[in-house]
Amino acid sequence: MEEDRVRFICKRTVVSTKSVEQGQLYRFSVFDHVMEPNHIRLVYYFRSSKTREPGEITKKLRESLAYTLNCYPIITGRLVKDIDGMDEKDDLNRQWKVKSNDGGMRMVEARATGTVEEWLRSVNREEELKLVHWEDMYHLPYYWSTFYVQVTEFDSGGLAIGLSCSHLLADSVCAMMFFRAWADLTLTRNMMAPPLFHSLPPRRFANHGMISNNQLLSHYIKSCALNAPPSNLTEDSIVTVTLLFPDPMVRAGESEPGLSTFEILAGLFWVCVSRAKGKTNEFVDMSLCVDVRKLLRLDQSYFGNCMVYHKVQYSKPFKTKDSLLLSHAAQDIHNATKRLDYDTVMDLIEWLSSNSNPISNGSDLVCTNLEDMGNSRPMMFEKDLILSHVSCYVEGPVAGGGQVIVLPSPSCEEPTSRVVMISLPRREMVKVVEDELLLSFSPVLLMDYTKQKNV
Numbered sequence: 001m002e003e004d005r006v007r008f009i010c011k012r013t014v015v016s017t018k019s020v021e022q023g024q025l026y027r028f029s030v031f032d033h034v035m036e037p038n039h040i041r042l043v044y045y046f047r048s049s050k051t052r053e054p055g056e057i058t059k060k061l062r063e064s065l066a067y068t069l070n071c072y073p074i075i076t077g078r079l080v081k082d083i084d085g086m087d088e089k090d091d092l093n094r095q096w097k098v099k100s101n102d103g104g105m106r107m108v109e110a111r112a113t114g115t116v117e118e119w120l121r122s123v124n125r126e127e128e129l130k131l132v133h134w135e136d137m138y139h140l141p142y143y144w145s146t147f148y149v150q151v152t153e154f155d156s157g158g159l160a161i162g163l164s165c166s167h168l169l170a171d172s173v174c175a176m177m178f179f180r181a182w183a184d185l186t187l188t189r190n191m192m193a194p195p196l197f198h199s200l201p202p203r204r205f206a207n208h209g210m211i212s213n214n215q216l217l218s219h220y221i222k223s224c225a226l227n228a229p230p231s232n233l234t235e236d237s238i239v240t241v242t243l244l245f246p247d248p249m250v251r252a253g254e255s256e257p258g259l260s261t262f263e264i265l266a267g268l269f270w271v272c273v274s275r276a277k278g279k280t281n282e283f284v285d286m287s288l289c290v291d292v293r294k295l296l297r298l299d300q301s302y303f304g305n306c307m308v309y310h311k312v313q314y315s316k317p318f319k320t321k322d323s324l325l326l327s328h329a330a331q332d333i334h335n336a337t338k339r340l341d342y343d344t345v346m347d348l349i350e351w352l353s354s355n356s357n358p359i360s361n362g363s364d365l366v367c368t369n370l371e372d373m374g375n376s377r378p379m380m381f382e383k384d385l386i387l388s389h390v391s392c393y394v395e396g397p398v399a400g401g402g403q404v405i406v407l408p409s410p411s412c413e414e415p416t417s418r419v420v421m422i423s424l425p426r427r428e429m430v431k432v433v434e435d436e437l438l439l440s441f442s443p444v445l446l447m448d449y450t451k452q453k454n455v
Helices: 030-034 054-073 116-122 125-131 174-188 217-225 248-255 262-274 325-340 341-351 425-432
Strands: 006-016 026-027 037-050 079-083 096-101 105-112 145-155 158-164 238-245 286-293 307-311 365-371 385-395 403-408 418-425 446-448
Touching: 006 054, 006 125, 030 341, 030 446, 037 116, 037 125, 037 174, 037 307, 054 105, 054 174, 096 238, 116 158, 125 238, 145 365, 158 174, 158 286, 217 341, 248 262, 262 286, 262 307, 262 365, 262 403, 262 418, 262 425, 286 325, 365 385, 385 403, 385 418, 418 425
Parallel strands: 105 145, 286 365, 365 403
Antiparallel strands: 006 105, 026 096, 037 158, 037 385, 079 096, 145 158, 238 418, 238 446, 286 307, 403 418
16 A cells, blocks of 8 residues: 555634724633543545546635634644642643634645545544544644644545544534534534534532432543553553444344444444453443533533443353343443433533543543434535545543544434444454444445554
């Protein structure tokens, strides 16, 4: 595979078309603070039937991005440390906030060889991450952009747009909502769902004690006490496989009424990864990452972190030959999801208000639910640019002992079809993709690990 399929042209700063109120401050929620060491990368692929001059679509997207940023002053500002009521030398205990200053958003422009369809047939994790620019913060945070966009035009047709951001400002739902808002404004000059900036629900001052046996809170208490990710899981050892499940409900849902597609797929990979890790009488530890906007009675356009990590407890002994193993796993996940309610999440919010250390999921497998990010209205920047695939990566200590991310399928008409991205150490991935239970679902391989380097 060629090493130089992507050529970087330049990096610019895109500023909003309207000046913001200089010096306005945006403070972060407790959910934001616990996600500080992590970041998100998204890649959206669009196929095109139209021939354009090089740079033509990039110029249009750069101009529409400037208008989109008018509604996102928190993105165009810069991070500063909160020194209110604190000794300026006490940097460790000071928290970040955003100060409006029209600093803008960084945009990288690039070109790639071939077509987007050819790229998708041969891409691996290492190359895909070249389509989404990210820079770690160094010594000058006031000049560091918390969001980056990379627009890559393919020489023979198609487009890839990468979006990366600090998890301190947004979760994956927010990042995807920003992307859709940008597309809507580019196509129709109208933003269908502008972001909402407001606080999480206020604390409860009635005589409300913490819920006994609050497993969500217990997981955060333990996770926030961890100082570092597990030493046996390094970024260099990870490979990623992307699978399309045309209709997992046909395979399992008919005999398991009441279960969601996510719960079936999460259960499937809980079983397969447990086997791959050599478990003979128990499941591996697993945390679900789920959106709680609806539980907290917040609008879906709420901007900020609002996804929680909820540990799943298995209720039955693990027997690798048990034909009902998937059923047990999916039901445990379903029961764990049902236990999440307003008071359970509010307990966590109130505990985090005085204990906001970053969360680390240790060696847990993390399964993230993004299946609701599909939309009956196609995402389009132009009518001839058709969305064909989306990739999502969450990087940092929160990643745990491997990741499973469940996404809607943008290219399949079946409403229960899903795309699943699995990131694991190579030696475990080999066993997962050969597991008979996984193969019984007849998944379609979209991105293979065999072409990926194990540095």
